[in-house]
Amino acid sequence: MTETVYVQLLDLTCGALVLAAVLVLWRRDLRAIVRLFAAQGVALAALVAVLGVHAHDAGLVALAAGAGVLRGLLLPLLLRRAMRAGGAGRETEPLVNVAASLVVAALLALLSYAVTRPVVALEPSPATHAAPVAVTVVLIGFFVLVTRRRALSQVVGFLLVDNGITALAFLTTSGVPLAVELGVSLDVLLAVLVLRVLTTRMRAAFGGTDLDDLRELRD
Amino acid sequence: MTGSSAPFVVALAAGLLGAVAGIALPRRVRPLGAGVCTAVSGAAGVVAGVAAFAGHPWSAWLPDVVPLAGTRLAVDGLGGLFIAVTGAVGVCAGVYGIAYCRPHGDHALDGRAVQAVTPLFLASMLLVPAAASVTTFLLAWELMAVASLLLVLAEHRHRTSVREAGLWYAVMTQLGMVVLLGGLVGFAAAAHGESFARLREAGRGLSPGVRAAVFLAVFVGCASKAGIVPLHVWLPRAHPEAPAHVSALMSAAMVNLGVYGIVRVGFDLLGGGPAWWWLLVLAAGAGSALYGILQAAVATDLKRLLAYSTCENMGLVLIGVGAAGLLDRAGARPLAALAMTAALLHLVNHSGFKTLLFLAAGSVVRAAGTGDLDALGGLRTRMPVTTVLFGLGALGASALPLGNGFVSEWLLLQGLVKALGSGGTAVAVTMPLAVAVVALTAGLAVATFVKAFGVGFLARARSEKAERATESPRAMLLGMSLAAACCVVLALGPVSVLPGIARAVRVVVPGPDAVTGPVTLRLHGVASTLSPLWIAVALILVLAVLRVTVMRRARRRARLWDCGMGPTSARMEYTATSFAEPLQRVFDNVLAPETDVDVTPLAESAYLVESVTYRARLGDRIEHRIYRPVIAAAAWFGRVARGLGNGSVHRYLGYGFCAFTGVLIVLAVTR
Known part of the structure; x- marks a missing residue:
């Protein structure tokens, strides 16, 4: 593929990545949030695939396929199951309302551009120029984690953080070793499984998954 | 490593072996094994110290013992003196502990922890004066602090007050450690090297600000270990609660190492300093001496009294150290050497009588089940040996002739009095004040120890417990007798230890010996002589003559009026309280006692009294004024900080998020 196509594809996938993250902040319907998360997983896989094709690295392309299956299919499937068991399908009242969340997302994007300047300056290339996008996804994921009440949206926030970190790793390095990527993916899978069990238990105990119900558990 | 380090290695090995014995041996023989190892370790320490100040200094560099930094050891005259003193205390405490730790009534100290840590504590104390790099010194120092803390907590299951004492001690010793760590690490950073040899080279050339900061940090850190007022608060709490042989080790050996740190860093590594350093040391010493002995004079618990007496004696030692620094600065070398000799001799004497007193107090507490002087009395007939030995120790502590404290306090006074003419205004103003402090302290010490001995041991028993007391087992008496023998030697023949002290003094104040003489002490630089032996002989002769001439009249038995x-x-x-009441009245403003007198009259007439209750509480005023507000502030902060964690997961995540973005913003702005 030519350099122009490569850069445009890179920009497209990165745009999809950050757009999915921002939309997670916007939507309150849990089903839509899981769909957006799945879309982001696909975008991440596409990003890795573009990088792999450009570098003529078959291993990277295979990794992209693996990431696509895990983040685009497997994890959303698990989340959907958890949701189906749960019933209530809407995010109740987030701690920060949607409009404010979107403004914050814009500020976080600004911050990540400011902060990654030295990283970009280290080796300017189309891939490193996209690094701020990955950092933005990490920050937005963290923000979701802080402001959303439902256990499921929290899990999605955590997974957004992980997606962002993975994207950052692929963008700033010339390919992550397979062992590392496999380890991280397994970790994420395990974390989601644990969180699912926790969600089920919470529902059994409190009849809901609002995390603030856990407040009485301290001391 | 050279051949002369062999005794030192034996001392450390015996300490480690004692720790193993304390863990591995069955309960029945555990105190014996650990006690013997402690005593052997102490004896080897004495040999190592004597060898060092007899002219065989050695050094060793063990790069593999501690990762990254290695271990550097060196023993010179100064270190040797402290090693020898620590070792001697260790011998007495080890022998004493063999019997003391056996189960007796409801008190048993033959648990694994106490038995294993005691020899380790001694070994770590032997290691501190031998350390020759900052890392080694701090490691040994911390090992010593932790070991002593574990030993203070030995009886935490029996009394809740032990836990409180342990907490105070832990906080004070760790704060002291932090300050000391900051000072020494800063010194090493400024000198570009951490071995003492390197620090010695670079010490004089550093900027005055750095030197002052290092000295102040080391002084504060070491003063908290030495129990100098106002950092003394742990002493009167920890000593009454710790087992007696541990109290002896702490009060007669560990506090010395605080003085060692000040002398080593102030004189040796930094090479002396401006006059205000030494005025500060002198003032802290004077305050400590006065406040310590005042509190001791009104204390009613025997071990608490001894703990405050430790504050007093360390204060006296610091007066000598401060005077030596001041005179050295003013160029009066012989006088500086005299003051330093007096300070170190007093330190040795204090170790002697304080070991004896604490061991004897432990013997009393074990036999009578209480250390409250108001509940003791009448022990003379029931515990004759302990009584005689405690009397010897009290004589030493009260700085009267025939006691060992007399010699060193006399030397100190000589040094201070004769220093008047030399040096500037600061010396001329300070010295008379210091003389007054030493004199007042000596007077109060006599009253204190007359009270401790007279009220505690003589007359009739004031409680059933004291009536049931019996003499302690032989190993305990042997341990006390060893300490008593040291006291007698120090009192009658101080010349036997003076060469060693002179060698230690030469490390910090170069020049000829300040005090010489085979029997009579001759002071160089000032024209004075003293002969403790002749004083003793003369006193005994006078007493004998009096007895023969005056007491020969016929005796007549009569009932007591x-x-x-x-x-x-x-x-x-x-009682101890009533004996100290006049003193309490005189120093009312300083001690601020709280007394309540409730008079209940009879119902029929207001003039007829049915009962009178008298309550007195004598707290530590410094603790009340300085520490209470600090503790209250810390507690308030703790309560407020609890509000930060209200249990909400979102709030915790929010903290993380804010901190993370905050760091990123700082990065983005500053880079």
């Missing part, structure tokens, strides 16, 4: 109140009872005796 009891004011017609019927037979005298123990209720009519002086």
Whole structure:
């Protein structure tokens, strides 16, 4: 593929990545949030695939396929199951309302551009120029984690953080070793499984998954 | 490593072996094994110290013992003196501990922890004066602090007050450690090297600000270990609660190492400093001496009294150290050497009598089940050996002739009095004040120890517990007798230890020996002589003559005059509180005692009294004024900080998020 196509594809996938993250902040319907998360997983896989094709690295392309299956299919499937068991399908009242969340997302994007300047300056290339996008996804994921009440949206926030970190790793390095990527993916899978069990238990105990119900558990 | 380090290696090995014995041996023989190892370790320490100041200094560099930094050891005259003193205390405490730790009534100290840590504590104390790099020094220092803390907590299951004492001690010793760490690490960073040899080279050339900061940090850190007022608060709490042989080790050996740190860093590594350093040391010493002995004079618990007496004696030692620094600065070398000799001799003497006193106090507490002087009395007939030995120690502590404290306090006074003419205004103003402080301290010490001995041991028993007391087992008496023998030697023949002290003094104040003489002490630089042996002989002769001439009159037995109140009872005796009451009245403003007198009249007439209750509480005023507000502030902060964690997961995540973005913003702005 030519350099122009490569850069445009890179920009497209990165745009999809950050757009999915921002939309997670916007939507309150849990089903839509899981769909957006799945879309982001696909975008991440596409990003890795573009990088792999450009570098003529078959291993990277295979990794992209693996990431696509895990983040685009497997994890959303698990989340959907958890949701189906749960019933209530809407995010109740987030701690920060949607409009404010979107403004914050814009500020976080600004911050990540400011902060990654030295990283970009280290080796300017189309891939490193996209690094701020990955950092933005990490920050937005963290923000979701802080402001959303439902256990499921929290899990999605955590997974957004992980997606962002993975994207950052692929963008700033010339390919992550397979062992590392496999380890991280397994970790994420395990974390989601644990969180699912926790969600089920919470529902059994409190009849809901609002995390603030856990407040009485301290001391 | 050279051959002369062999005794030191034996001492450390015996300490480690003692720790193993304390863990591995069955309960029945555990105190014996650990005690023997402690004593052997102490004896080897004495040999190592004597060898060092007899002219065989050695050094060793063990790069593999501690990762990254290695271990650097060196023993010179100064270190040797402290090693020898620590070792001697260790011998007495080890022998004493063999019997003391056996189960007796409800008190048993033969648990694994106490038995294993005691020899380790001694070994770590032997290691501190041998350390020759900052890392080694701090490691040994911390090992010593942790070991002593574990030993203070030995009886935490029996009394809740032990836990409180342990907490105070832990906080004070760790704060001291932090300050000391900051000072020494800063010193090493400024000198570009951490071995003492390197620090010695670079010490004089550093900027005055750095030197002052290092000295102040080391002084504060070491003063908290030495129990100098106002950092003394742990002493009167920890000593009454710790087992007696541990109290002896702490009060007679560990506090010395605080002085060692000040002398080593202030004189040796930094090479002396401006006059205000030494005025500060002198002032801290004077305050400590006065406040310590005042509190001791009104204390009613025997071990608490001894703990405050430790504050006093360390204060006296610091007066000598401060005077030596001041005079050295003013160029009066012989006088500086004299003051330093007096300070170190007093330190040795204090170790001698304080070991004896604490061991004897432990013997009393073990036999009578209490250390409250108001509940003791009448031990002379029941515990004759302990009584005689405690009397010897009290004589030493009260700085009267025939006691060992007299010699060193006399030397100190000589040094201070003769220093008047030399040096500038600061010396001329300070020295008379210091003389007054030493004199007042000596006077109060006599009253204190007359009270401790007279009220605690003589007359009639004031409680059933004291009536049931029996003499301690032989190993305990042996341990005390060893300490007593040291005291007698120090009192009658101080010349036997003076060469060693002179060698230690030469490390910090170069020049000829300040005090010489085979029997009579001759002071160089000032024209004075003193002969403790001749004083003793003369005193004994006078007493013998008096006895022969005056007491030869025929004796007549008669009933004791009891004011017609019927037979005298123990209720009519002086108690420790009543004995100290005049002193308490005189120093009312300083001690600020809280006393309540409630008079309940009879119902029929207001003039007839049914009962009178008297309550007195004598707290530590410095603790009340300085520490209470600090503790209250810390507690308030803790309560407020609890509000940060209200249990909400979102709030915790929010903290993380804010901190993370905050760091990123700082990065983005500053880079």
